[in-house]
Amino acid sequence: MLQTACSSFSWLLNVGNQKDGLFPASFSFLVAILGISLLYSFWKARKPMAPLPPGPRGLPILGYLPFLGFDNLHLVFTELGGVYGPIYKLWLGNKLTVVISSPSLVKEVVRDHDIAFSEREPPIAAQIITFGSNDIAFDSYSSPSWRNKRKVLATDMLSNANLNACYDLRREQVMKMVEDVYENVGKPIDIGELAFCTLLNLIGKMVWGGALRGEKGTAVEGRFKEISSQMVVLMGKPNISDIFPAIAWFDMQGIKRGIKKIRQSFNELLESVIELRMNTVTEKETSEQKFDFLQLLLDLHKNQDSPSSLTMNQVKGILMVQQIPSTTTEWAMAELMQHPEIMEKVKKELTDVVGVNDIIEEFHLPNLSYLNAVIKETFRLHPPLPLLIPRCSAQSLTVGGYTIPKGSKVFLNMWFIHTDPNIWDNPSEFRPERFLDEPGKFDFLGNDFRYMPFGSGRRRCPGITLGEKMLSFILASLLRSFEWKLPQGEQLDLSSKFGFVMKKKKPLRLIPIPRLSHHVLYKK
Ligand code: HEM
Secondary structure, rough: HHHHHHHHOOHHHHHOOOOHHHHHHHHHHHHHHHHHHHHHHHHHHOOOOOOOOOOOOOOOOOEEEEOOOOOOOHHHHHHHHHOOOOEEEEEOOOOOEEEEEOHHHEEEEEEEOOOOOOEOOOOOHHHHHOOOOOOOOOHHHHHOHHHHHHHHHHHHOOOOOHHHHOHHHHHHHHHHHHHHHHHHHOHHHHHHHHOOOOOOHHHHHHHHOOOOHHHHHHHHHHHHHHHHHHHHHHHHOOOOHHHHHHHHHHHOOOOOHHHHHHHEEEEEEEEHHHHHHHHOOOOOOOHHHHHHHHHHHHHHHHHOOOOOOOOOHHHHHHHHHHHOOOOHHHHHHHHHHHHHHHHHHHHHHHHHHHHOOOOOOOOOHHHHHHHHHHHHHHHHHHHHHHHOOOOEOOEEEEOOEEEEOOOOOEOOOOHHHHHHOOOOOOOOOOHHHHHOOOOOOOOOOOOOOOOOOOOHHOOOOOHHHHHHHHHHHHHHHHHHEEEOOOOOOOOOOOOOOOOOOOEEOOOOOEEEEEEOHHHHHHOO
């Protein structure tokens, strides 16, 4: 070891023996470099730090907390952005929080300083429900397990080949949704609930479809839905313990206790499914089992020598990706009901592309350019995560000429950017055509900082392709198979409520009327 170290420095030690006249020159050069570095460090240390961003003062101890309201945090942040500009700070308790709302400053965060801003600060509820931040969204960027889990999800589970292989499962679930709606023709249906259940079943089938069939499968799906709904409510509540860790022990709102109970139920459910999967693994594989993600994860768990091996808690953490935003279908349907002329264009496109007597298949989706523009416009006006998932700075950095100290919480206010009149013409108007002018200009990859419904950089959503596929399949099928009308006396209400995700304040209830020529087209 010492030998290696000495040999590495031998050029320096030997330099005095050289007789070719190079020594004085190289020595002076070295001294000059050292001198310059010292002077630079001295100058840097003396250089005054950039100031903190501007921002409202708030109250002692509580900071700006009492003024936030939390019901629609993105709107409060947007209002403050109008007063303090595209980068401002607020104290939430003793936590320095920075809100950024311009594409150029977002670029500084997610591109120029992406690594330094790739940390997360998981809220207490998230730490508990993810088996100790063993998921992907709340694990630390610097932890090697985050990298491994993200690779397993993005490259192994959600590869194009795997997604194509799962098509039958997606198709079956979407057909089941259409059949269920058909059985309730003429009655009001809660569209958000319908989308939530369909997505949950759809992902559930892909994750553990092979392990669960028949009655057992239906029972697990039902229980999973029940627990997930309870979880969404608790995760959406702002928790005083996150803001004042010193009093977290008291758990004043009972969130920690509640979420622990939910985790317990999740754990029991996951363990029963895992056990079942392990017991059925020796049975003859069916095509459904072949694409079961649970098996892929369990193989990685069993193979402890593999560099991608996973602990059981990490397997459970990854299974938590089932909690994906399901609100976009409801928002899109609400906007289409509000704009009958846009609804007509979508229906015409569906007839042109799919025909009159065929059911919709996933290969039709890329040809539905107007429907895709409707989805993009829905994401612009109603991004499920309008503030993305907050980041945390791993070191002190300067952004937009202001210092963001290490450990600050950083929100990127995409709602502000998505509705900024300096970027979008008539930003509050729902106009899908704006995405048709230059197709491909605004995609979901987060390279254009004016439009990022799936985030950007190292923490960008790894589920874009699947999310997009599922969403357009569900929406296209609902619009292709049914006409929709509001229940008698009900008004459309497009106001929002922001908790874990941005939801409609009032659930959208619509009555389906069959649209297809023959009833067999509604059967699986
Ligand atoms: C409509 C569908 C979806 C939307 C709008 C959405 C949106 C987002 C957003 C905004 C983020 C935060 C990005 C950031 O902080 O920069 C995120 C993260 C994430 N999403 Fe999605 N997502 C969707 C579907 C999915 C699906 C289908 C999956 C997986 C099957 C998924 C898995 C994840 C994971 C694991 C993260 C955390 C990434 C990390 O922190 O490294 N999402 N998503």
